[in-house]
Amino acid sequence: MDRPQQPSPNADTPEADQALKYVRAKINQLLEVMGTLPLRPEELDDASLLELDPIGILADSFAQVLEHQQQTNNQLRLAQQEIKAIFNAVSTAVLVLQPDGSVHAANRQSRQLFGFGGSSQEAPLSLEAILPQDQVQILENNLLKPVRQTLSSQQLEFFSVYERSLHVVATPVSRQQRLDLVILNFTDLTGQRQQEALLKAAEERLTVILNAMVSGLVIIDEKTHEIVDVNPAAAQAIGAPRSEIIGHRCHRFICPLEEGNCPLEVRATSVDNSERTLLRKDGTQVPVLKTASKATIDGQTYIIENFIDISARKQARKELAESESRYRALYNSMLEGLALLDLVFNSRGHVCDYRIVDINPAVERMFGFSRQRLLGRRLGRLLGKPQLFYDHQLKQVMHSGQPQTFETKLHLNRQERIFQVSLMRPQKERIAVLVEDITERKAAQRQVERLAYYDNLTELPNRFYLEQRLDAELKQLSPQRLVAVVVMDFDHFKRLNDTLGHDQGDRFLCLMAERLDAFCEGRELLARVAGDEFILMWPDESDQQELAHKASRLLEVVQQPLELEGQEIFGSASVGISLAPMDGQDTAVLVKHAEAAMYQAKSLGRNAYQFFAPDMNRQDFKHLFLGNDLRRALERDEFYLVYQPQLDLHQGQLTGVEALVRWQHPEHGTISPGTFIAMAEENGLIVALGEWVLKQACNQLQAWMAEGFPPLRMAVNISGRQLKEANFVATLGAILESSERVASCLELELTESILMEKADATVRLLQQLKEQGVQLAVDDFGTGYSSLSYLKYFPLDRLKIDRSFVRDIPDDDNDAAIVQAILAMADKLGLKVLAEGVEHAQQLTYLRDQGCQEGQGFYFSPPLSAEQMTHSLQQQRDTGENCFYQGG
């Protein structure tokens, strides 16, 4: 819109002109304030200017500007108050910092938190006045510096100060990349973090408890019946890792047989407490005792099942019941009577009687009383107080607790019976009485004793009896008295036996025995010592002439005819006589000499008697010479050892050797050990010889070890004389000193008779020997007399069954029974068994079948020289095969 320029109406007057200039100047001044260009005259002429009234317009506008300013100021004030209120009302502590780090503002919480300024809103000058230097440094490094550099918010997760745990956010306030302020916002998380720590600790505790629980714990969702969690014990019981169990329905593992019949649902109870079955992952079932209850966790209901494996408990219960019934069966069927008595106390607290609590059927049988009649009765009343037998023993058992055993005789049904009574105290106020009727056993024992001393056929004393009597007589020899030992053997008795039969042979012997017995007078003794061999002992002789006469009469008595099966038989005998003291003062020597004389008589044509004369047999001369030679033999190195292999009867491998001594006499050649050992025993040389054997055997053992052969057991026989030497243990120790390995392989063989002589002392001695590390074996077991009660106490390793029992097995029933008994007993005593004298396959098979572990004998190998043995060991090592026996 073009507007024509108009001249100012009043420009003609100088005042007006002045005024207009002034107006224009003021308008321009105002326009400048408004931020625009001055008003040019050509833009608006004076007349239009006045008409437009710019000053008026601008004044109006300024009025509005002022009004607006006023409103804005009010709003700002309000906003500031709001901010201040919020600033103080927020729960976090807020510090507003200047860029230089001085505190611009601090809210109420920050003053409380950091403990400064009271209620005043005056902020302290610096952060250092509020916080410890270290903490200021942490804020500076972790928050303020990054904020200054990036002009963006930063946070510090953990800031600890004044025992509070804080979370800090730093927010910059900036304009145009220039930092005006930094707002630090501290959130106090102390309580929350403590709470978190407590929760975490509680959870850890719970986990530890669940993991440590021996019982299985299964948590099941009540609605879905899905397993939510299990503890390690449950996972182990189920046999699957936790991850494979969770998510399955509970019936997969617990109460599988009742699937669909949840005890909690069917019975509509909240607790189940019963025996259930656990189905393991591998399909096996385990009885468990289970407790199930419901629990609500976070508003959801779970079934908490807790179970323990009761299979061991069930098994124990079953075993107890079985044991109980076994015991009951034994109790009812045992032949020994067993009664249980309870103590009865009087008013002073002393035992005055015994009440019968229980008896077994054997007691009823033995005494003829019924159980009903006896149970609950008092022993004293039953037997009558004055006759309360065994009161003393009962009291002793009761006080000491030690069992007592004694024998007693009782008259039952007008018959005397012998009982063995054992009293025990199984519980404090209870006595068990074990009664055994041993009447028959006693009778049998007497019979056995009789058998031991008497000959069964003729009922004459046997050799054993004779030897004992002779021993006794020889102990009291006097110069005025001769003791004659008369050995008598019937001539051609074998022929008689063969033609008429054994029965008639036995009858012949019995008739002769009667006759000879009648011939004996006074203290004279007749004994049958073997087959047709008899020995008479005439202890009161004085004159050899008279003796000769008596011997003739004896032959005459024998020659009297006798009748067998209607035939008249004429017998004859050969008789040898030795006399003590001149022919010997020892039973064995005298018998031996009389036997020599008897053989002399036989060789001179029978039906004769012969006195012993020193030159009677070469054997005896040899004996005398050898005695001297034997002493020198050790020095001359004439002894040597041979080794008989001992083998495992099942596997066949060589387990050991028995060292056996041999004598190579320079003139007489090899002398049998049977001869020279007895001599060495007699003259005491056995001690030195035994030591030599022991050393030699150990040297050989060491030599084999040095060659690298597998360890072999070396069995060495020890004689009674040797063992009785006071320093035997020390001697053995010195020999073994060089090698422990040798000690562990060495086995000492002792005979039964050695062991049983002074058995108490032997136990100690054997223990000392065991301490040297050696093994102990009983040699020739079964031939001597062993007290089983002692055998139990001896620290033995092995029994060697004597060859005499092995010889006739398996055909001889008695020997077979003895072998079986020895094996059974050894098994019970924990001893190993080796059979001696195995000579043929049947013996081996029988022994092996009976469980005998080892054997030795000619079936496997005779005794071998050291060289031969070494050769066998080498061969075995080279071929890897057993060299004596392949096993079976």
Next chain:
Amino acid sequence: MATPEYEYDIRGQICPSALLITLKQVNSRQKPLKQGQLRLVVLTDSREATSTIPAAVENMGYSVLVEQSRDHYRISITGAS
């Protein structure tokens, strides 16, 4: 509901007068503008006016919207929102 508009064409006027004319219009319609009953629209072709007018009326407490058409500017003034 659309606010009634009063359009005032000051095209051809250069700045100081464009501003003064606009201010006069604003002053005279002060009340309806403030009460939100009116929108004052000024059409101008002065480029300078597009900065002086908004600066002045905003100081007075108004809201200003400047739009550019093909050959002029359209300045809408309303009471502060």
